[in-house]
């Protein structure tokens with residue numbers, strides 16, 4: 051039989067190598083040399099020492115096996131999580147932690163979604179918030195202290211800016227503190243921008259609830275409450291991280307019933323520390339639902355809350 | 363006429379055996395971890411602190427499976443095939459023997475590290491850098507032995523299996539080295555040099571082709587060698603093999619970004635990957651057709667030659683896998699099943715249905731040959747076959763249903779456009795499927811234990827034979 055490449059192993063190996071390199075060069079190597087693979091969002095900041103330590107924990111404990119960090123540009127996904135992910139958000143991510151499986155929800159927009167206290171409580175006992183959750187409890191991370199010197203080495207390797215004060219502030223902090231700090235940064239570079247363009251305050255003068263007493267609205271409100279509010283206000287509004295909603299004579303820690311539209315405003319606008327609602331001072335921590343709920347939905351929630359307070 | 367006598371292979375045969383035993387050892391550990399994490403899906407209270415938490419055991423399962431069981435078995439079987447197809451002993455037998463120890467050290471360090479939480483978090487490449495470094499050295503030494511032996515061969519023509527072995531050796535070398543470019547930040551911590559979207563593109567170029575080389579090209583090398591051996595029938599078409607080989611290794615390297623559909627990497631990279639994924643049906647089915655037409659000569663061998671069914675069912679699942687894969691790459695399909703349990707079903711049909719059947723079939727062939735005896739029990743081998751087949755089918759089908767359900771529930775909206783289901787409601791619906799998955803897994807593992815027992819007994823029989831001859 052004539053000599054062919056199948057009897058010339060060296061030539062064969064070279065040809066095979068060249069064959070696999072074509073796709074490699076076109077789809078991986080060449081793009082790497084272009085700017086489109088290294089975009090950076092304006093306002094994106096490198097991780098702080100505490101956040102980086104939290105990111106290391108996120109890697110060690112295998113969170114990416116159950117949680118993704120990319121919101122796809124699909125309608126329902128934007129509805130569930132918020133703005134779809136942008137290439138420029140991941141500039142400082144080494145490695146990227148997009149994940150491959152959503153056993154739990156995407157976390158790309160988790161930062162600022164709940165107060166820190168919620169995150170701590172959820173990590174300690176996920177099933178207190180979602181009865182069917184299969185997320186492991188991470189209470190044990192509270193017992194593991196950070197090693198500031200090690201975190202400093204990591205900051206150096208990544209070239210992130212830090213001060214000596216940042217490092218000494220790590221002493222006494224636990225892995226759970228770090229994890230919460232990291233989770234609270236997720237997606238904030240985008241959320242902050244998005245919020246700045248949306249007018250979040252809405253004021254109204256004593257409009258009655260157009261849906262007051264409607265059974266349909268109460269039922270709808272109940273469903274919306276389970277989906278959006280229960281995690282903080284507890285089952286049927288008994289109170290948890292957010293206050294109880296069942297006593298119509300207390301609103302923002304002060305006695306005295308308030309009109310329906312105050313309820314509307316607080317759900318629509320959210321609260322921030324020191325803010326004033328109907329003369330009462332907010333402590334903060336109630337998120338704004340202006341982007342996620344329509345006016346009708348908010349009125350349904352108000353109707354539902356009123357029904358919890360014993361009004362029919 | 364061969365220049366070498368059987369005795370010349372004695373030392374190399376021992377190396378092959380050591381690789382096979384090592385890989386079985388790691389495989390059993392990884393299988394146990396697999397069943398356990400499947401239980402954690404419906405009994406999350408069993409999660410413990412440290413290495414007892416799901417996230418660490420999950421990476422242990424996958425990496426020890428891919429590198430401990432599969433890679434270990436493949437290296438040993440590559441040595442075995444290379445010796446036979448070049449008609450000579452290994453060129454550097456001492457180096458080959460050394461790679462056994464290097465291999466076990468790498469898996470021990472890497473696997474232990476994952477349990478300690480030391481991970482690179484790059485899919486299918488999670489071992490921290492010291493273990494990866496050992497694997498690179500292992501791979502280079504193995505390449506020297508195998509390529510050296512092929513260059514100094516006593517048989518003019520290289521048979522198809524040697525092509526696939528060479529392709530595996532170079533592909534895995536290139537992708538593994540590139541995806542392991544990291545900056546160490548301590549003995550068991552490192553950060554990759556690639557960041558963000560670029561890092562994602564590099565990772566899935568790696569990830570897809572790790573599957574493409576280890577679980578596809580390498581397994582095809584075994585398939586093309588052991589199918590004719592175990593049936594006594596020659597491969598149907600040499601020409602088809604040539605076309606399938608070159609188009610497969612060409613196209614695979616373009617397709618990685620189908621794992622990144624709808625992510626922020628540039629659209630054109632996704633589109634090219636999707637197109638190439640569809641093209642991949644052709645070379646993949648080249649081998650499927652070649653396999654079926656080989657046995658078409660005499661389907662009776664499915665009954666008379668017990669190993670035939672391992673390879674034929676294996677290539678059948680490979681065939682289904684390579685239609686399912688390209689379908690998954692399509693944007694509209696991806697939008698439904700990406701990030702769901704569907705993909706887990708796809709993975710395990712490949713791993714349990716194709717790779718495990720072909721690798722265990724190959725080991726059934728090799729061990730008796732090395733001892734110059736017969737398999738301890740064909741009956742046990744058949745029990746093994748039917749158990750792993752049943753287990754795999756239960757596993758894949760439950761995960762496909764669960765995946766479609768997850769995708770559909772995540773997308774479901776009320777008439778007014780709001781989302782219909784909370785995450786908790788979606789998880790609640792999954793629980794029965796996850797329980798069925800555990801059932802499938804337990805049946806599969808039971809089958810694998812029959813396999814291990816059968817091999818151990820064959821070895822015992824072989825050793826007794828050797829002793830009686832001495």
Ligand code: HEM
Pocket residue numbers: 150485573577578617620621639640642643646680683684685686687688690691696699700701705708709711712713717
């Ligand atoms: C023509 C051949 C194939 C194509 C085009 C293909 C395509 C795909 C695609 C598109 C995905 C990603 C699905 C998603 O996340 O949405 C995937 C995942 C996967 N496939 Fe295949 N597949 C092929 C054959 C195989 C074979 C033979 C195996 C062998 C076991 C395999 C193993 C895997 C694995 C392990 C994953 C999981 C990746 C992850 O962690 O997300 N595939 N495949």
